[in-house]
Amino acid sequence: MFSPDRRSFLQQAGATGLACSADLLFGRFLSAQTRSSNPGEPSRIFLDSRRMIAPLDRNLFGSFLEHLGRAIHEGIYDPASKLSDSNGFRKDVIDEIKKLGVPIIRYPGGNFVSGYNWLDGVGPKQDRPRVLDKAWNSLESNQFGTNEFMTWCKAAGTEPLMGLNLGTGTPERAAALVEYCNVEKGTQWSDLRRKHGFAAPYNVRRWCLGNEMDGPWQIGHMTATEYGLKAQDAARQMRYVDSSVQLIACGSSGPFMPTYLEWDREVLEQCYDYVDGLSLHRYFGNTPDETGGSSEKYLALNLTMDRQIAETLAVCDLVRGHKRSSKKLWLSFDEWNVWYRERSGAAVNGNRQEAPHLLEEIYNLEDALLVGGLINTLLRNADRVKLACLAQLINVIAPIMTNPTGLFRQTIYYPYSWALQFARGNVLNVLVQSPTYEVSHVDPVSYLDAAGTLNPENGQTSLFILNRDLSKAREVEVVWEDNPGKQVLASWVLTGNDLKAVNSFDAPQRVQPQPLDKPSTGSGRTKFEVPARSYTVLQWSS
Numbered sequence: 001m002f003s004p005d006r007r008s009f010l011q012q013a014g015a016t017g018l019a020c021s022a023d024l025l026f027g028r029f030l031s032a033q034t035r036s037s038n039p040g041e042p043s044r045i046f047l048d049s050r051r052m053i054a055p056l057d058r059n060l061f062g063s064f065l066e067h068l069g070r071a072i073h074e075g076i077y078d079p080a081s082k083l084s085d086s087n088g089f090r091k092d093v094i095d096e097i098k099k100l101g102v103p104i105i106r107y108p109g110g111n112f113v114s115g116y117n118w119l120d121g122v123g124p125k126q127d128r129p130r131v132l133d134k135a136w137n138s139l140e141s142n143q144f145g146t147n148e149f150m151t152w153c154k155a156a157g158t159e160p161l162m163g164l165n166l167g168t169g170t171p172e173r174a175a176a177l178v179e180y181c182n183v184e185k186g187t188q189w190s191d192l193r194r195k196h197g198f199a200a201p202y203n204v205r206r207w208c209l210g211n212e213m214d215g216p217w218q219i220g221h222m223t224a225t226e227y228g229l230k231a232q233d234a235a236r237q238m239r240y241v242d243s244s245v246q247l248i249a250c251g252s253s254g255p256f257m258p259t260y261l262e263w264d265r266e267v268l269e270q271c272y273d274y275v276d277g278l279s280l281h282r283y284f285g286n287t288p289d290e291t292g293g294s295s296e297k298y299l300a301l302n303l304t305m306d307r308q309i310a311e312t313l314a315v316c317d318l319v320r321g322h323k324r325s326s327k328k329l330w331l332s333f334d335e336w337n338v339w340y341r342e343r344s345g346a347a348v349n350g351n352r353q354e355a356p357h358l359l360e361e362i363y364n365l366e367d368a369l370l371v372g373g374l375i376n377t378l379l380r381n382a383d384r385v386k387l388a389c390l391a392q393l394i395n396v397i398a399p400i401m402t403n404p405t406g407l408f409r410q411t412i413y414y415p416y417s418w419a420l421q422f423a424r425g426n427v428l429n430v431l432v433q434s435p436t437y438e439v440s441h442v443d444p445v446s447y448l449d450a451a452g453t454l455n456p457e458n459g460q461t462s463l464f465i466l467n468r469d470l471s472k473a474r475e476v477e478v479v480w481e482d483n484p485g486k487q488v489l490a491s492w493v494l495t496g497n498d499l500k501a502v503n504s505f506d507a508p509q510r511v512q513p514q515p516l517d518k519p520s521t522g523s524g525r526t527k528f529e530v531p532a533r534s535y536t537v538l539q540w541s542s
C-alpha cells in the first residue's frame with residue numbers, strides 16, 4: 001500500500017538524503033541568466049527579441065488527473081450532481097478548465113495506474129467491477145474509464161496524455177490499449193471499442209510508459225534494467241500498432257531518490273532508441289528538513305528545479321553519446337507542484353472508501369509565489385522540456401477545489417492561469433541583473449527571477465517576475481534591447497501582507513491578483529516597482 005511504504009521511505013530519505021538536503025537539493029546553483037548587482041541599484045531585465053530560447057510548446061503547461069481521492073469521482077465526474085450534464089460531467093468544472101485553456105492532461109495516474117486494468121473501465125457500466133485500488137487503499141467503481149475520459153477531454157477542449165500500467169500490466173496489454181484507442185476498425189481491440197459505442201478512433205499521440213517505477217512504493221517496482229527492457233518491449237509493440245505515437249520513459253521520481261540519475265542512465269541504456277522523452281517528477285515542500293521554515297529559502301527552491309532539469313538532460317545526452325544517436329530526447333516534467341502538508345497518514349489512505357478526501361492540500365500565498373518561480377524555471381528550459389503537468393488539477397493537490405455546490409480557486413491557480421494566458425510564441429533568453437541575498441547552503445539568490453515570451457504572430461511580449469524580497473518592493477527597469485513594447489495590455493500582481501493567507505469556500509477571494517499600475521516606456525526603458533513578496537505578469541503590444 002502506498003501510504004506507509006512511501007512515508008517510511010521518505011522519512012528514511014529525510015534521515016539520510018534530506019538531512020543534507022540543503023546541499024543535495026540546492027547545491028551551489030544560480031540561474032545562468034542571472035547577474036548580481038549592488039544592493040542599492042535597481043534591478044534590470046534585458047529583453048532582446050533576437051535572444052530566444054525556443055518556440056514555446058504549450059504542453060509545457062499541462063496538468064494531471066488521477067483516480068485518487070476526489071479528482072475524478074466528485075471532482076470532474078458526479079452523475080448525481082445537479083451541476084452535471086447528461087454524461088455525469090460537472091459543467092462548472094469543465095467551464096473552468098476551458099477558461100484556463102489546459103492543453104494536455106495526464107490520466108489515469110500516478111501510482112494508481114500501476115495496478116490498473118483498463119479493461120475494467122470500458123464497456124457497459126453495469127458490468128464494470130468495483131475494485132480495490134491498492135495504491136491509495138480506496139474503492140474504484142470504474143464508472144469513469146478510458147471512453148469517458150476521451151469524451152470529457154473533448155468537452156474540456158484538452159488533449160489526453162495516457163499513462164500505461166507497466167507495474168502489474170504487460171507490454172501486450174499496453175499495446176492493446178493503443179489499438180483500442182487509435183486503430184479505426186477490423187482488429188480485436190478496435191472492434192471492441194466500436195462495440196462499446198465509440199466508432200471513431202481517438203488518435204492519442206502521447207503515452208507515458210508507466211509511473212515512478214524507480215520508487216519502492218510503486219506497484220510492480222523493479223530494477224532500472226528490468227524496467228528499461230520492459231519499456232523497450234512495450235514501446236516496440238505499441239509502435240507496431242501505431243507508428244506515430246510519442247513515448248515517454250519513466251525517469252527518476254526526484255533528486256531525493258538514492259538511485260537518482262543512475263536510474264535514468266540505466267533505463268535509457270535499454271530503451272533510448274525506442275522512446276521520445278524521459279519523465280521527471282518533483283514536489284516541493286516547506287518543511288523544517290527542506291527549508292528550516294525560511295520563506296527566503298522556500299522561494300528559491302525553483303532554482304533546484306533548474307538544476308534537476310540540467311542534471312537529467314546531462315544523463316540523456318550522455319546516453320545519446322554512448323549510442324552515437326542522432327536523436328535528442330526531450331523531457332516531460334509530468335508531475336510538479338508544491339505538496340508537503342497532506343502527504344502521510346490519513347491524507348494518503350483511502351480506508352477502502354469511494355472518492356475519499358485525499359491529498360486535499362490547501363495552498364497559501366507563499367506556495368503560489370513558488371509556483372510562479374517554478375513556471376519561470378519551466379519557461380527558461382523550454383528548449384528541452386517540451387511537456388509538463390501541474391500535479392494535479394481538481395481537489396487533489398490542485399488549483400481548483402469543488403464541493404457539491406460549486407468550486408473555488410486556490411492561490412496557485414493564478415500563476416498557472418497566467419502562464420496559460422500570457423506565455424505565447426517564443427521564450428526569450430531574459431537577462432536579469434538583480435541584487436542577491438544569502439541563504440545557507442545556497443549560492444547567492446537573486447531577489448528577482450524573471451522569464452518572458454515574445455509572440456511573433458502579434459508582437460506581444462509577456463514578462464513574469466517573482467520578487468523574493470519579503471520586506472521590500474523592488475524597482476525594476478526593463479531594458480528593451482531592440483523593439484520596445486508599446487501599449488501595456490495587462491499588468492497584474494499576486495501579493496499580500498500574509499504569506500500564509502489561503503482561499504476557501506468561505507473566503508474564495510482572500511488571495512487574488514490585483515492590478516499593477518501600468519508602467520510607461522521611454523527611450524527604450526520601462527520603469528516600475530514590484531511589491532515585496534510578489535509574482536507579477538506584464539504584457540505589452542509591439
Ligand code: AHR
Binds near residue numbers: 110
Ligand atoms: O500526484 C500524487 C502522486 O505523487 C502520484 O500518484 C505519484 O506518481 C506521485 O508519487
